[in-house]
Amino acid sequence: MTMHNEKIVFFDIDGTLLNHEKKIPVSTREALKTLTENGVHVAIATGRAPFMFADLREDLGIDTFISFNGQYVKHQDKVVHTNPLSRDEITVLEEEAKKNGHPMVFLDHEAMMSNHDEHPHIMKSMDDLKMHYPGYDPSYYHNREIYQALLFCESNDEGGYRDAYGNLDFIRWHDYSMDVIPPGGSKAKGIEAMIEHLGFKRENTYAFGDALNDIEMLKFAGTGVAMGNGYEEVKQVADYITDPVDQNGIQKGLKKVGLL
Numbered sequence: 309m310t311m312h313n314e315k316i317v318f319f320d321i322d323g324t325l326l327n328h329e330k331k332i333p334v335s336t337r338e339a340l341k342t343l344t345e346n347g348v349h350v351a352i353a354t355g356r357a358p359f360m361f362a363d364l365r366e367d368l369g370i371d372t373f374i375s376f377n378g379q380y381v382k383h384q385d386k387v388v389h390t391n392p393l394s395r396d397e398i399t400v401l402e403e404e405a406k407k408n409g410h411p412m413v414f415l416d417h418e419a420m421m422s423n424h425d426e427h428p429h430i431m432k433s434m435d436d437l438k439m440h441y442p443g444y445d446p447s448y449y450h451n452r453e454i455y456q457a458l459l460f461c462e463s464n465d466e467g468g469y470r471d472a473y474g475n476l477d478f479i480r481w482h483d484y485s486m487d488v489i490p491p492g493g494s495k496a497k498g499i500e501a502m503i504e505h506l507g508f509k510r511e512n513t514y515a516f517g518d519a520l521n522d523i524e525m526l527k528f529a530g531t532g533v534a535m536g537n538g539y540e541e542v543k544q545v546a547d548y549i550t551d552p553v554d555q556n557g558i559q560k561g562l563k564k565v566g567l568l
Contacts, residue, residue: 316349316508320517327553330438339559353495355521357415377489377521378498379455380417389501391490392453397475413442413458414449421448429460429484457488479521496528533561
């Protein structure tokens with residue numbers, strides 16, 4: 309399947325497609341509709357698990373996505389790329405985290421399960437995502453492909469993990485939580501797998517993001533756009549900086565790069 313000179317845009321979700329109330333601004337909705345009508349392909353690239361944004365995909369009519377920061381990539385009904393965590397690595401990490409009183413959550417493409425049935429750090433992180441507390445199943449990762457884990461600790465405790473577990477990547481997304489993914493895994497790797505599968509040229513890829521897990525993606529894409537509400541480090545690697553999500557940032561950014 310070769311797309312020749314067709315264009316594709318990858319959008320992060322939180323702080324990019326969704327505002328801080330987890331709503332899609334009207335201008336964003338209109339912009340995506342126009343993009344599609346103009347023959348530009350629209351995809352999602354997120355740290356979330358597929359089941360965390362199924363409603364959003366349905367609402368926006370998007371069937372191409374990178375999830376778990378690049379570890380599970382799907383186009384329509386076809387899984388294009390997977391990169392699960394090493395079970396041995398997770399086992400060792402969980403043992404250490406337990407000793408330190410730090411709970412974990414394990415995610416595959418279908419569900420997320422916690423090894424602690426009610427911990428305030430998990431509660432607060434999930435509340436901020438407007439998500440329910442995960443189910444409780446400490447053995448969930450024993451016989452499933454786990455694409456991402458969450459490790460709940462504050463930033464002053466994270467250094468020990470980073471130093472001791474070089475075969476894992478840790479990405480902080482909340483005051484109380486870090487994503488744990490395979491080494492070198494990133495949204496950029498997911499995009500690379502997707503465009504190779506679909507036949508897009510790298511220079512015809514665009515990416516919009518705001519957070520630290522968007523840095524590799526904005527660098528990799530032919531054109532990277534940072535949201536005005538994004539981290540400074542994200543803005544530094546972007547080709548363009550648009551307005552914040554709640555100030556028509558997506559619509560203005562798409563105009564800036566000539567797609568609208």
